[in-house]
Amino acid sequence: MIAIGMEGSANKIGIGIMSHPKDGSPPQVLANIRHTYVSPPGEGFLPKDVARHHRTWVVNLVKGALKEARVSVEEVDCICFTQGPGMGAPLQAVAIAARMLSLLWGKALIGVNHCVGHIEMGRLITGATNPVVLYVSGGNTQVIAYSSQRYRIFGETLDIAVGNCLDRFARTLHISNDPFPGYNIEQLAKQGRQLVDLPYVVKGMDVSFSGILAAIDSLAATLGLGGEERAREDAEKASNVEQQTSQNQGSDSDSGSDNKPTRADLCFSLQETVYAMLVEITELLIVGGVGSNERLQEMMGIMARDRGGSVYATDERFCIDNGIMIAQAGMLAYQSGFRTALKDSSCTQRFRTDEVHVKWRED
């Protein structure tokens, strides 16, 4: 059986084709292609621009995926698409395309919860049967575990997602959004030496990031570290990195923590703080966009080792939003008899992970 997965809940549109062989052998990824809308430094992506981007690319990507997978339209069993959660306009753009394909080709339509897509993909790739999931991305921060046919949310952010916190700080510093802001923060953080005091907000199993963002934003403003000017200086410095690192090491030995924090120090402190919070509220498997951060995976590894568990992390191809995960979760739902009628195929920005009846898993 073959499923096409269409994902477009944020700034990436991904089309994936997945095959579940009838003989029960492991599912195969036939195609996994994606195109990302990148906004200029200092700006976030606006729903209308992202929707336009998705509309422009969707046909090309579906054609491309079918070609790459060497699959004809007749062989496809179902069209799976992200029904939510996510940004409204981009979700709609992709949902319309999915409905159109379903009607045009006469294929079953399957609406998929984005978070469940990540979880199912993580389970498939890592082989972890019943993991505790930390799902972190630009729009979501949840600690999830499975219990009697639901993915239940045990802890989550009380306000903004951790990825959103990083993205917005990247905007303050005018760090490039290419390939994604979190990656560039991580690179800059590697040069950070000094830990700045930031709020640390864990409440039971829940976390909060908005106060941290406000604190570090105002710190950056006070120190005059925000804005385009400084971003350009940084880029210039990066061109002679070696010189800079030797300077850093030199000043490191004879200086206390009284030095004025640098942009790198702020990124470093932000990362150390928010990731420590996440590790604190979790154990194990990391899915979602922020999951590809090396320091977060390292912290998780240390924590899990101390507790006799192990960490599974998915790599970038499957961590960052993609069509395959939608195809995978959609296929599981399809096989359990689930269908989305055309009249029920509207998408929603708010679609909680625990609303999905996980019929394909036994108790």
Added chain:
Amino acid sequence: MADEYKPPALPAPFNNTNPAPELLTQGAEGHLYKTFSLDPSIPAALKVRPSKPYRHPILDRRLTRQRIIQEARCLTKLIREGVSVPAVLALDWEGQGGDEAGWGGAWLMMEWIDGPVVRVVLEQWEAWMKKNASSLDAAQLEQENARVKALLRRIGKTIGGLHKAGVVHGDLTTSNIMLRLPTEDTEAETTPTGVSTQGEVVLIDFGLASQSAQDEDRAVDLYVLERAIGSTHPRSEPFMEELVHGYRESHRGATTTLKRLEDVRMRGRKRSMLG
């Protein structure tokens, strides 16, 4: 990769006491031991917050220090105000007990409370009822329910006392509420279930507590407990009303807190937000 778990070495002087501290539970934040204070005949609870190797050392020290001091401050304040919580016997927030003057984690030694946690009491009661409820006549059933209702009411009253003293717990679950075993001269209750609900209600684990008199914080405290009871004790959930009742009678500010609780329930972030 699943190595057998070994708790980290105890900080001095507990690495050298006889009998050695006995590990009771390890939570996310710390390890709880049973040890003794001054003399082996005086049992004490020891909470150790070992350093977290995944965290940046500066951040780690800051958090550990902050939290252990916060916990101790809340406890001493509550003891002063006459709320039943374990008394503080000793603490080290600097982690001086590490080897070679290294950071050894902070610890807090508290009065030993002898008795079960309410989670176990309710679980046993619910298990018994599930199996045998059909064999009880209406009067007995009523009596059993009344006992649990009375217990919840006492819990509500104790939480009211806590809030009145200006402290919120931050992590109220039935695992953090204990029943201190009654002294020998009180008559043991005889019940068909064999599960006693007697004893003074004692609140424990103030690791996430803070000093606050805001209705919002108080209401969240109640909401967390309400949800905890709903998910772990389905049979006792209908009696939540009693807990609220006990709370309402406990202090004057309770009414506004309970009004706020309704708002908290309404906006409850776990609520479905479809549509």
